[in-house]
Amino acid sequence: xxxxxxxxxxxxxxxxxxxxxxxxxxxxxxxxxxxxxxxxxxxxxxxxxxxxxxxxxxxxxxxxxxxxxxxxxxxxxxxxxxxxxxxxxxxxxxxxxxxxxxxxxxxxxxxxxxxxxxxxxxxxxxxxxxxxxxxxxxxxxxxxxxxxxxxxxxxxxxxxxxxxxxxxxxxxxxxxxxxxxxxxxxxxxxxxxxxxxxxxxxxxxxxxxxxxxxxxxxxxxxxxxxxxxxxxxxxxxxxxxxxxxxxxxxxxxxxxxxxxxxxxxxxxxxxxxxxxxxxxxxxxxxxxxxxxxxxxxxxxxxxxxxxxxxxxxxxxxxxxxxxxxxxxxxxxxxxxxxxxxxxxxxxx
Amino acid sequence: xxxxxxxxxxxxxxxxxxxxxxxxxxxxxxxxxxxxxxxxxxxxxxxxxxxxxxxxxxxxxxxxxxxxxxxxxxxxxxxxxxxxxxxxxxxxxxxxxxxxxxxxxxxxxxxxxxxxxxxxxxxxxxxxxxxxxxxxxxxxxxxxxxxxxxxxxxxxxxxxxxxxxxxxxxxxxxxxxxxxxxxxxxxxxxxxxxxxxxxxxxxxxxxxxxxxxxxxxxxxxxxxxxxxxxxxxxxxxxxxxxxxxxxxxxxxxxxxxxxxxxxxxxxxxxxxxxxxxxxxxxxxxxxxxxxxxxxxxxxxxxxxxxxxxxxxxxxxxxxxxxxxxxxxxxxxxxxxxxxxxxxxxxxxxxxxxxxxxxxxxxxxxxxxxxxxxxxxxxxxxxxxxxxxxxxxxxxxxxxxxxxxxxxxxxxxxxxxxxxxxxxxxxxxxxxxxxxxxxxxxxxxxxxxxx
Numbered sequence: 001x002x003x004x005x006x007x008x009x010x011x012x013x014x015x016x017x018x019x020x021x022x023x024x025x026x027x028x029x030x031x032x033x034x035x036x037x038x039x040x041x042x043x044x045x046x047x048x049x050x051x052x053x054x055x056x057x058x059x060x061x062x063x064x065x066x067x068x069x070x071x072x073x074x075x076x077x078x079x080x081x082x083x084x085x086x087x088x089x090x091x092x093x094x095x096x097x098x099x100x101x102x103x104x105x106x107x108x109x110x111x112x113x114x115x116x117x118x119x120x121x122x123x124x125x126x127x128x129x130x131x132x133x134x135x136x137x138x139x140x141x142x143x144x145x146x147x148x149x150x151x152x153x154x155x156x157x158x159x160x161x162x163x164x165x166x167x168x169x170x171x172x173x174x175x176x177x178x179x180x181x182x183x184x185x186x187x188x189x190x191x192x193x194x195x196x197x198x199x200x201x202x203x204x205x206x207x208x209x210x211x212x213x214x215x216x217x218x219x220x221x222x223x224x225x226x227x228x229x230x231x232x233x234x235x236x237x238x239x240x241x242x243x244x245x246x247x248x249x250x251x252x253x254x255x256x257x258x259x260x261x262x263x264x265x266x267x268x269x270x271x272x273x274x275x276x277x278x279x280x281x282x283x284x285x286x287x288x289x290x291x292x293x294x295x296x297x298x299x300x301x302x303x304x305x306x307x308x309x310x311x312x313x314x315x316x317x318x319x320x321x322x323x324x325x326x327x328x329x330x331x332x333x334x335x336x337x338x339x340x341x342x343x344x345x346x347x348x
Numbered sequence: 349x350x351x352x353x354x355x356x357x358x359x360x361x362x363x364x365x366x367x368x369x370x371x372x373x374x375x376x377x378x379x380x381x382x383x384x385x386x387x388x389x390x391x392x393x394x395x396x397x398x399x400x401x402x403x404x405x406x407x408x409x410x411x412x413x414x415x416x417x418x419x420x421x422x423x424x425x426x427x428x429x430x431x432x433x434x435x436x437x438x439x440x441x442x443x444x445x446x447x448x449x450x451x452x453x454x455x456x457x458x459x460x461x462x463x464x465x466x467x468x469x470x471x472x473x474x475x476x477x478x479x480x481x482x483x484x485x486x487x488x489x490x491x492x493x494x495x496x497x498x499x500x501x502x503x504x505x506x507x508x509x510x511x512x513x514x515x516x517x518x519x520x521x522x523x524x525x526x527x528x529x530x531x532x533x534x535x536x537x538x539x540x541x542x543x544x545x546x547x548x549x550x551x552x553x554x555x556x557x558x559x560x561x562x563x564x565x566x567x568x569x570x571x572x573x574x575x576x577x578x579x580x581x582x583x584x585x586x587x588x589x590x591x592x593x594x595x596x597x598x599x600x601x602x603x604x605x606x607x608x609x610x611x612x613x614x615x616x617x618x619x620x621x622x623x624x625x626x627x628x629x630x631x632x633x634x635x636x637x638x639x640x641x642x643x644x645x646x647x648x649x650x651x652x653x654x655x656x657x658x659x660x661x662x663x664x665x666x667x668x669x670x671x672x673x674x675x676x677x678x679x680x681x682x683x684x685x686x687x688x689x690x691x692x693x694x695x696x697x698x699x700x701x702x703x704x705x706x707x708x709x710x711x712x713x714x715x716x717x718x719x720x721x722x723x724x725x726x727x728x729x730x731x732x733x734x735x736x737x738x739x740x741x742x743x744x745x746x747x748x749x750x751x752x753x754x755x756x757x758x759x760x761x762x763x764x765x766x767x768x769x770x771x772x773x774x775x776x777x778x779x780x781x782x783x784x785x786x787x788x789x790x791x792x793x794x795x796x797x798x
Binding site for chain 1: 586588653656657660663664670671673674676677678680681682684685687688689691692753754757758759764765768769771772775776779782783785786
């Protein structure tokens with residue numbers, strides 16, 4: 001490409017499976033699959049932001065070759081249907097009595113998401129010489145009870161369309177699905193691979209990046225490459241020399257003071273407002289509920305509170321986090337915590 | 349109409365006669381019919397039938413007076429099919445308007461009951477039976493108007509205390525002295541008993557050009573010229589055949605400000621047809637015992653998966669003090685946890701605890717806050733795990749531009765890339781320039797990055 005891409009995470013996005021940083025074993029296994037030209041449904045499990053989707057996409061690209069465009073689809077299970085699609089689902093849900101066949105007059109009970117986003121793709125015959133199509137479903141766990149609908153789908157259309165399900169939470173995936181898939185546990189990238197990628201980028205962008213800084217980058221980003229690259233680019237704005245102070249300084253800006261505000265508002269006892277803010281943080285920054293709890297915990301440690309108050313609040317967070325682990329609606333759990341903070345503020 | 353009177357346009361432009369009204373198409377068991385003619389026929393044949401039955405009954409009455417009880421004859425009833433019809437169709441397409449226009453044309457008086465506000469058998473009976481069964485003495489002396497009974501939102505009857513609503517309605521229909529027209533929004537299996545007995549007209553939304561014509565008329569009448577044609581079309585499209593919605597939207601928009609981003613405003617308008625769940629939530633926070641709460645949740649057909657999210661969303665509306673909130677949330681969060689365990693381990697035996705906690709436990713946490721008087725706004729759960737995502741028009745444009753260079757989904761962009769881009773562009777003008785040059789952004793999209 002002749003023009004310079006100003007966003008580094010796009011610029012350094014891997015072009016093929018080999019270029020993906022780290023994950024040597026997984027890459028080896030996937031290469032093997034490509035060689036054999038066959039695979040069962042796959043289930044990719046791993047924490048957020050470590051490159052599950054990148055792996056799935058690039059793997060599919062190599063597997064399908066030139067027919068990638070026609071035989072590949074990526075869907076987000078957590079993306080709500082838009083107005084048009086809902087309308088379509090509604091109109092398709094009832095088969096008119098004027099239609100011929102045993103299905104006439106029936107109601108189709110398939111969930112709208114599957115009906116609109118998955119089924120048409122899975123049903124359509126594979127194009128070209130590829131053995132089958134590949135459907136990648138992201139955030140599969142958010143489907144909830146609709147996962148049941150996938151069971152039949154995976155069996156009926158399995159020969160035509162293989163699925164790669166991506167999830168962060170194996171516990172919320174129902175057993176019948178897990179048993180139908182080959183599981184890939186994806187770990188965070190190792191420091192050595194991470195360091196190599198970072199120093200390559202630094203060389204390319206003529207930055208001075210010490211080993212210590214790389215370690216700090218690794219620590220802050222928790223092995224999430226996109227985040228690390230973002231941080232690196234942000235740090236490079238102020239100069240070519242990147243030491244740990246610059247990194248820390250810029251990392252602060254990612255974690256803005258919204259969480260602190262949230263805590264302060266809830267300690268003033270204003271529940272509706274604090275709930276609104278919590279929702280904003282969760283949706284805008286794509287934190288999981290556990291991450292948000294941890295951020296709140298960090299802020300509590302920074303606030304000037306009595307020892308008693310601090311330990312009580314930490315207790316409350318621990319309880320809420322524990323419940324969120326099992327619970328299904330994180331908004332309820334965060335609201336419960338905030339309501340407790342609101343009440344607690346009366347005794348401070 | 350004087351200008352100071354703020355009358356809803358929907359009322360103002362409600363058609364007075366069937367002739368001046370845009371009639372929606374209707375079908376009876378798949379056959380297309382002319383709704384106006386059918387309804388007029390229905391009313392006329394009803395009165396013929398009523399005269400016949402009343403005459404017969406008068407004879408029977410005379411007969412019964414002279415024979416012993418054993419040999420007395422049963423009184424005749426009007427055929428149910430001739431006494432009532434059901435209009436079924438999406439909201440706002442003119443079902444109620446047809447009935448009023450019809451009554452006006454035939455010089456009749458409409459008695460309207462809204463099934464969702466008189467839901468118990470007793471109140472339904474009280475309100476309707478008097479009017480249906482007996483006619484006042486004065487009616488025979490003075491030439492009073494005939495009556496037409498309109499039971500609106502029949503499907504709004506849901507199984508709470510009004511388990512007997514459908515039998516009541518059928519009984520009413522059997523004993524009526526006046527023709528009954530019922531309206532309903534959707535096909536409901538719980539009303540099957542009703543459907544079997546009476547004629548059901550499926551009323552379809554008006555075609556777009558009809559809606560457009562009516563909207564133009566109104567705009568002309570109200571002297572509104574600022575509303576652009578494309579905006580009007582957008583309104584109509586968004587309302588999806590709901591004429592009432594269109595008129596309400598036009599009024600809302602033209603009485604508000606017409607400058608600025610009208611499009612965005614139109615997109616933000618949304619009407620809910622979820623009256624049932626609204627009522628349920630309101631009722632839930634008025635219960636006084638666990639039993640009542642349980643009854644409410646047991647008998648409604650609202651999915652509990654979904655109901656407890658509504659409870660969460662609307663809790664602060666009904667419960668005000670922090671102490672009560674904590675209690676309520678303690679119960680709700682435990683309910684959520686239990687629900688999670690049920691789903692993971694398939695321990696469905698735990699479900700009763702879940703119900704009692706999220707409905708009863710929460711509703712009964714209200715101790716200090718006085719019972720809400722008047723109308724409380726119930727809102728849709730805006731946040732539900734994982735499916736909370738909205739994108740504005742300008743964000744959409746930005747993603748489209750980016751997609752030419754680099755494939756990224758909307759959700760990824762909003763959640764992952766945009767926050768970073770904002771920070772990056774906020775930190776240096778040079779970066780902003782680079783990015784906007786690369787993507788060839790216009791000023792509005794550039795603003796989004798700042």
